[in-house]
Amino acid sequence: MTPIQFRRHLHAHPELSFREHETAAFIEKALADEGIPSRRIAETGVLVRLEGRGDLRRATVLRADIDALPITEHTGLDCSSLNAGVMHACGHDMHAAVLFGTLCRLNAERDFDGTVFGVFQPGEECNPGGASKVLAENPFEGYEVTAVIGGHVDSGLETGELGFCPGEFMASNDELRFHVRGRGGHAAMPETRDDTVTAAAHIITMLNAVNDDKALLAIGRITANGATNVIPDEVSMEGTLRTFDERVRRTAWKIIGGVAASVDAKFGTRTEVDIDRGYPCVRNDEALTETAERLASEMFRARRLAPRRTAEDFGYYSQRYPSVFYRLGVGAAAGRSHTSSFAPDEGAIAVGIDFMCRLAKAVAHQ
Numbered sequence: 001m002t003p004i005q006f007r008r009h010l011h012a013h014p015e016l017s018f019r020e021h022e023t024a025a026f027i028e029k030a031l032a033d034e035g036i037p038s039r040r041i042a043e044t045g046v047l048v049r050l051e052g053r054g055d056l057r058r059a060t061v062l063r064a065d066i067d068a069l070p071i072t073e074h075t076g077l078d079c080s081s082l083n084a085g086v087m088h089a090c091g092h093d094m095h096a097a098v099l100f101g102t103l104c105r106l107n108a109e110r111d112f113d114g115t116v117f118g119v120f121q122p123g124e125e126c127n128p129g130g131a132s133k134v135l136a137e138n139p140f141e142g143y144e145v146t147a148v149i150g151g152h153v154d155s156g157l158e159t160g161e162l163g164f165c166p167g168e169f170m171a172s173n174d175e176l177r178f179h180v181r182g183r184g185g186h187a188a189m190p191e192t193r194d195d196t197v198t199a200a201a202h203i204i205t206m207l208n209a210v211n212d213d214k215a216l217l218a219i220g221r222i223t224a225n226g227a228t229n230v231i232p233d234e235v236s237m238e239g240t241l242r243t244f245d246e247r248v249r250r251t252a253w254k255i256i257g258g259v260a261a262s263v264d265a266k267f268g269t270r271t272e273v274d275i276d277r278g279y280p281c282v283r284n285d286e287a288l289t290e291t292a293e294r295l296a297s298e299m300f301r302a303r304r305l306a307p308r309r310t311a312e313d314f315g316y317y318s319q320r321y322p323s324v325f326y327r328l329g330v331g332a333a334a335g336r337s338h339t340s341s342f343a344p345d346e347g348a349i350a351v352g353i354d355f356m357c358r359l360a361k362a363v364a365h366q
């Protein structure tokens, strides 16, 4: 099976995060047909191990995500989704096809040092992130992982163009929920009630003051269900915290708790703060990223990218092992990802395979 056929099958049969049962069975079969053994990981993921030459305890890990999104497809493609309300609208079918093609080539050529792992990872789009489940199974125990390599399609880059950002690349994302509670009452009788709404407003203003280029905290939802003359017992707020550094992230958690406590002390309210932890920051190893960027510029075109405030569960790998996460151009005509019309250029698959093979071999050899 060619990588394009592989991609089209996945595209026509998308499955939601952590429900990639048919997807995993298809990947296992396609690999087996190429003579590549695999095993399941994280229930609906697939793990491949290829042995090269030399010290087999040194390992390079290649990762692709495989889950789709709850979107009804409107691309008009021949390989459009056959699963109602589900679509590969983030290009993970492309990522899986690139990894499939890369593993086929590495398996056939066997001209690399050490061990190469291929991870078809489930559940990137949804907490707790399939990456955390993969790592919880310790699949690389006993190996020295020298690099984890992954990429994501990008319609901001032309086909044949790859994007790189050494160091801090993508943000952590934590969901924030606040419940500011107090005695509600008549708006005109402040001595008999607490200022729950004003307390909530103070929390927002104080938290906004924390924002800088390393941390972004935004509240997107407020519910204060009172009336013109009724102050409610409770005000709820929801928002997001994004940071580029795990230390900044932990500091921000402390600041959030401190702000709530100081507002409570001033207004006599009781604020419950709930921080639902999302993915950690994606940190690109500088040396690895420079190697990747140099190779890309020799083979195709390389572009330096700014950090992004979106999140990726690849962050789990990058917090544990030297890692590089890059962007693979699929052309502006692809449109925006996470929309019903997203249609990346399949020409990027061959680019992705050439690049991933070359990068895997280069870092395995270092």
Ligand SMILES: [Zn+2]
Pocket (backbone or CB within 6 Å): 090, 125, 338
């Ligand atoms: Zn996505």
Ligand SMILES: [Zn+2]
Pocket (backbone or CB within 6 Å): 090, 091, 092, 124, 152
């Ligand atoms: Zn994605």
